[in-house]
Amino acid sequence: MAHILHAKELLMDLSTSSPIAATAPPVMIGDAIPLIDVSDYLAGTPGAAEKTAAQLRFAFENVGFYYLAGHGVPQKLIDDTYAAAARFHAQPMEAKLAVKVDEHNIGYMPIQQKAPPNAAAQGKKPSQNEAYFLRRERNANDPDVLSGRRFHAQNKWPADLPGFREAALAYISTLEGLCQKLVKLYALALDLPETYFDACFARPHMILRMSRYPQIDGTDESVExxxxxxxxxxxxxxxPNKVQGLSILLPDGRWMDAPGIENAFVVNGGDILHRWSNERFLSTPHRVRNVSGQVRYAIPFFCDPDHDTMIECLPSCHSAERPSKYPPIKFGDYALWFAAQRYGHISQATAPTDAEVAPGARATSRWQA
Structure with a gap:
């Protein structure tokens, strides 16, 4: 088992007697990934928002990843969610298939039998993981459920796992609240008013993915x-994960293992942030290789704008010298386009085409798992 670093120890290099200048870079992990402490910002310390936003800007303009410390998420909640993921995947296959993934990308997805086209073109075999997807909890009378709106269906819960639902929903609720606070920093980092993204994330599109990664043969480069x-x-x-395996592709072309840091989340941006910012903020390729000798579980939380949000170049990210590279598109349409490419259970019949999303749009999602 890899050694887990401690966020508090890593941050001891920062002076507690005087504030850091707004332009100062954050602490770096492995000479590449910034460690950003948001505790002062969350506590409302004067000047903390601007200082933290400057560190966030540095992270996204240089690497696209950062470690998030001082987030306030209880460790017990994280532990309970990891335990819930392990309990789900320990069920017999029959029980997992009873909640098989559907067109809303909710439910259980077995290990895939076919690699995505771009991965296959690189000689890669299908990703060796199984996953269970949850979204916002909705009741049967929800207007979006009744209308059959894509990605707005009810969750599919396992029948015989007492306490599982409560643990998962507590985690989802806590992470949603954290993201709604963090997007204010993203706005400041992009030279926008602090409240710029508030309406877009009032009821965000969100996914909790409970993944199980069996051990793979580390000598076969075609298997990930x-x-x-x-x-x-x-x-x-x-x-933070006690079983390592995540690595990121640095701008200089090196793959770097992302070490586990106790009490710190690994956070990254994706293609929508990259597109919205006119490629100012990076969407960095990453992968998982579990060669630890044991099963690895992961519980990534994906937080995106509301489906009706129009994704068009942010006012601070284009100019006469730097024109917008992408046409406007609703987030829901983009999400459907992406899911139809990535997952075999999502029909491409009603999804936007590459040409509708943007000329060359496939290149913005050239790395697909």
Whole structure:
């Protein structure tokens, strides 16, 4: 088992007697991934929002990933959610298939039998992981449920796992609240008013993915636990994991293992943030290779804008010298386009075409898991 670093120890290099200048870069992990402490910002300390936003800007303009410390998410909640993921995947296959994934991308997805086209073109075999997807909890009378709106269906819950539903929903609720606070920093980092994204994330599109990664043969380069890819959305939060395996592709072309840091989430942006910012903020390829000798579980949380949000170049990210590279598109349409490419259970019949999303749009999602 890999050694888990401690966020508090890593942050001891920062002075507690005087504030950091707004332009100062954050602490770096492995000379590449910034460690950003948001505790002062969440506490409302004067000047903390601007200072933290400057560190966030540095992270996204240089690497596309950062470690999030001081987030306030209880460790017990994280532990309970990991335990819930393990309980779900320990069920017999028959029980998991009873909640098989559907066109809303809700439910259980077995290990895939076919690699995505871009991964297959690189000689990769299908990703070696199984996953269970949850979204916002909705009741049967929800107007979006009644209308059959895509990605707005009810969750599919396992029948015989007492306490599972409560643990998962507590985690989803807590992470949603955290993301709604973090998007204010993203706005400041993009030279926008602090409240710019508030309406877009009042009821965000969100997914909790409970993944199980079996051990793979580390000598076969064609086999990955999760093939190199970029995420499709705005923000992904991955809590600390005692079983390592995540690595990211640095701008200089090196793959770097992302070490586990106790009490710090790994956070990255995706293709929507990249597109919205006119490619100012990076969407960085990453992968998982579980060669630890044991099963690895992961509980990434994906937080994106509301489906009706129009994704068009942010006012601070284009100019006469830097024109917008992409046409406007509703987030829901983009999400359907991406899902139809990535997952075999999502029909492409009603999805936007590449040409409708943008000329060359496939290149913005060139890394697909």
């Amino acid at each position: 636990s999760l093939v190199p890819h970029t995420d499709s959305g705005f923000m992904t939060l991955l809590p």
